Amino acid sequence: MMATILLFLLLSAIFTAEAQQGESIVSLGSSLTPTTRFSWLSRSGLYAFGFYQQSNGYAIGVFLVGIPEKTVIWTANRDNPPTLADVTLNFTGDGRLILQSAQGKESTIVNPPGRATSASMLNSGNFVLYNSNKDIIWQSFNYPTNTILQGQCLLAGVRLVSSVSESDQSTGIFQLSMQKDGNLVQYPYIPELKVEHAYWASGTDGQGNNVSLCLDDDGHLYLLNSTGKYLSNLTQGGYPTNDIVRLMRIDADGIFRLYSHNLEKNGNWLVNWSSSDDKCNPKGLCGLNGFCTTVDREAECKCLPGFVRVHQDNWSSGCERSFTAESCQIKNGNMKYIMLEESNTVWEDSAFSIMQQILTKEDCEAACLEDCNCEAALYKDGGECRKQRLPLRFGRRVLTDSSVALIKVGKSTPIINNIVPMVRERKPQKGILIISISLAAFGLIMLVISGIAIYRNRVWNYKRLSNNSGNVGLSMDVSPRSFTYSDLEKMTDGFKEELGKGSFGTVYKGIISNAQQIVAVKRLEKPLTEGEREFQTEIKVIGRTHHKNLVRLLGCCHDGENRLLVYEYMSNGSLADILFKPEKQLCWNERIEIARNIAKGILYLHEECESQIIHCDIKPQNILMDEYRCPKISDFGLAKLLKPDQTNTKTAIRGTKGYFAPEWLRNQRVTTKADVYSFGIVLLELVCHRKSVDWDLPEEEAILEEWAYCCFEAHELSKLVTGEEVDQRQLDRMVMVGLWCILDEPSLRPSMKKVLLMLEGTVDIPIPPSPTSFLSTI
Template identity: 30%
Template structure:
């Protein structure tokens, strides 16, 4: 945390500073005792920064004379930027004491209300810097404690808010205790939350510029705006630029709005306000009210939803039907969890009423009926309401607290909102019957459990004796356990995902009956856990000595990395000889099935989003993890699609970990034919650029909607000169009727005929410029020399438009023609029409056109897809 400390040198040597005026104190020393009734000056402050920009005071916001706090205040704007005892305010008679142990705030009876934590040295002075940082110093002027390390609801210029750091709003302008709104800095963004539910992200701002995918280290407010930094401030991850200002602070207000305020002279300006629409704030109208911004310029209009009347006494809403009552959120042990669903009903909110939950929260279930969604809410005592999307069967549960709803006619009838209700009469009867039923149940359970427990103990002892007898006959290996020289069954990896029991996964997958994929190391099954979560379970079946190592490597890699475009590993099973991995389930399957199948065609924007998301995931693996991670098997089968075709890369079983300094050599061939970089074949060093090559090949497939190695003939298209495509026909048109698409893409790039590369199923719904951008990036990625290929971070920048995309070096792409000609030879076309191998031993040299360079390849013999490819 030392990197987050900013103390001007001019303030550290406080002993040489002479106060400008006798009424101002610029440092205080231990045994200093003060109360609200003993202020040093008329402003209520007892300590000032050197230029009197900030002051420390025992403040009484709103002059309510009840709650008093230790505050740091920006003097020109009178803004409280930090406070100490926000959850333990003192009375007007409370006291502040500075001792050699730190700062202590106590009430009139000397009972401690708040104090600084234990310090490793004695305090010599308390100062307030020109940034507004309250600092305790030791006798060597070394910082012992700083207020900047414990932010409340405000960040100022010069203060850094680290990742996982947060701000919490106050309850109101006069009550500075913690409210329900919070701001958090994540590894990639800034989010606003209400009672733990997200309702805004910094990246949503139209002026936000994402410059890299590095892991965020801290947020900073400065003259240029709001910035998320990585690599000790050397890399800008996300930024919202603002106009220059003399002073600026960012504050999370009690209303739930996050504002950046600039102050120049006496002028105060709101530079940044989010959410911009007040109805996007979850509790702007209070509970169970509908917020509308239509037809008004004076702020939101709040009204009661259908089925409720306004209560003018409480300014809230009450049910019209007196026979119904609203439930209260409960814990799992609460009596409400025992209520029968026959006492529960649901009141519809009407058409056009939405919620922030449907924007940011994940649905608890996909593709289910409304009745099933209601049933899920009925069984969950913390559920107070739900939203259901008709078109896709998405089910969102509103848990723990009901906030405001949004009047949004754009929602239409697709989203349906409901509030959970109890039958008030039945609920009362249930309450009266609870104690009587409980006594009956306890008596019955006692009569059943005691004899049953005795039988279970006897059965358990008998089972243990049987296991010992079996082991003495068949040995430990055959009884499903590893030998003493093998791996221990009960090994554990602290901090990694959940460890599941094999029997639970067998039941979840219906005895491994629902196969959804297979690969070189095993098969993948769809399963449903006991809590209803749908998962994908990968069962490792070909587990040799290397397989065990690969298995542990995959857990170690995936379990410690988190990115929105990487498949999440939920857990694993290592029981006896069984090795299984439990992943989140991707409901749209793999990219190859969508892209190359006969279903609905992927639109261009969906393809672009898949390309961008995949690039971001690879950039994260290469540049943002503690160790560089090379995937080694980037292909459409390993790109899975979730809701709205969000891409997520899977299968890290073939990956290797490299330290930032290493450029390692792999001793065995990894990957899948058609996506293998040339360095695999020439005994060159393998680096993250091998993934870049594979990504380029995938990008070409996204453009064309077909496999790069495909037995399809290129359709003759009209040339730029009117369609007379005769003597200069593409060299990629093979006499065997097959096509190596990368070579054809190179030909069309040289002729500027990009639309001929686009998937014909798009039927003109893409421009030449859009295709050109992706084709140029793809060809740059497949340069023969790895040093010419861009990094994945640069690829992301080119896709996002922050970096101008490069034009490929033709001299480094002529090897594609060699591959293409080899691909077109009938002798190397298999029965399935696919290229059996253009990686043959001692492949003949190819003199490249244009450069005169000779490429020689010492290629390994043909290897099968099972030997080359990793698990799917």
């Protein structure tokens, strides 16, 4: 007990000391509303306490200001419905925080144990209430919801509970509990917990009843007891602290992760550590009668045979029968049910009967069919049959487990010897015929009315767009729109700010004034005869191409000899700007994720869009980075639509030296495998964090593809990432994929679909040959 008091006093002293450093004081009588003054800021301006938007209303909590995603840190009364815009949050004269509606209805947000005289949103992200002695009498850090911040501890006996989703902060279905026995454990959020329900644990049970989970500024996440002894280091820490925000959160998918965000780079949130890489580990992810299976490392939920989802947009609601359960008794020799199986699945075992002498799966099925209490059975090789009642829960597919779930489902019972007099049979048929004709006539009338309404609506929309042709705002819901040259001159302030040079011209920064939207305007500068063809290609191809890893074409200009394209603006420049500059280092996980996303974009061009597209110039300069450092492939001016009878290209060499495939030089047919080659070079550059050709390096290392194969052959791949800690198996896989991609013989290179599967680790990768070993046979 004394140790608990000492730990509490120590933490309170830390928080109080911080509160005295540049805090922002909120006095009694202050108030907030969702639409005017909606928050109280910390002195740093990084954290705020107040209203934030949720669903179609507002919630109250602590959140990060000006940072996209993962902004909500703490939520008050998280399961209350969102409030309307006419409410007021009052810091009352008696020291309480009260939410008051326009009708005078009150609800308590914070009711401290003593009388509060002031409040403050601290720079640490902790919202506190003080008494008249400036002692903290209530603080949000003591009542975490799903997140702890740097400098915060999760105390013994306290738990974090996941939210429903990123946008809905109400209580989700998973919890992280700092147990009083010293063990940090993850469970599904269910009323009756058992030891076997845990799906992750720190293994520190028995270490005392005063253990806390703490997060330091340098990313050190650890378990600490009341004497100051480190029990377990989940992360080692030692990461940079300047302009870095860190938080640990149990996410809606049931995995808790350590995140960091660089305030200077304005990038995306990075995952520094996670409790599991298997997204099917959390128990209950797919609800009752549903099971989880991994597809491309992502969790996918499925229902048991004979079941359908309860809610299409919410898997945690589970699955329900797609048939009406009837008496299981056998009547007239007809069985009402059959058994369907789901192999390689494991479930929570709540058997009411265990049969050890069953020899085969068929015997287990028969035993369940004959037992009215049996609704499912779990069968294992070796003859064990465990009868179950529904619902089944905590299901997941495990390919290495031979268990089979046998599910009892209904079947239609054939009608035998059911003779009905013909006179009685015709009357219902006549009635059905009349009803059918009436419904068909009604449907035809409604179809005509709908057609007229749609036609009029389209005509009205067309007229409205025509009338607004002078408006230079962009609509993201329509196809690329046309601009006049004078429009683009105004948008770019006379083509004043140059962003860079693309394959066919210069790119300028522009602003849509009425929409306050930044865009990139590419001015094509090729001769008209060639530029016309390229311009038409870009418009036709990009206008029909939409993917999260492709730069989107927003508009175009075909004004006399002027050919210009308007693209979405990428605030982080190109991959080359980030990858090859020492001051903009990308960590290993970022580089691997970028590689996967580039592969997804190319795969879409090759196999998933309306017409197959060969990009012909994949390189870091043509891969742009958005504000979250998500890569998007740009510059389809070189892209060529493949017609059904056209599978090769024999025009002038396209692409960039160092990235274009060898077949360009040999005047051979050029297919999608040319892009695979270019991607292989980019992949090796991402893995090794260097350019493909660098003559500043020793001669044997100057050409990356040769150096990479030499290191692979000598089992010395660590030389490619000197001074960096990486996952060795991941490094092996990435280099092997890159070497397969850059083989001289196009037919030996994998397709982009196979490349992506190899990158995701879902297929085995054979040992690649030397990239030039087949050159003599070509």
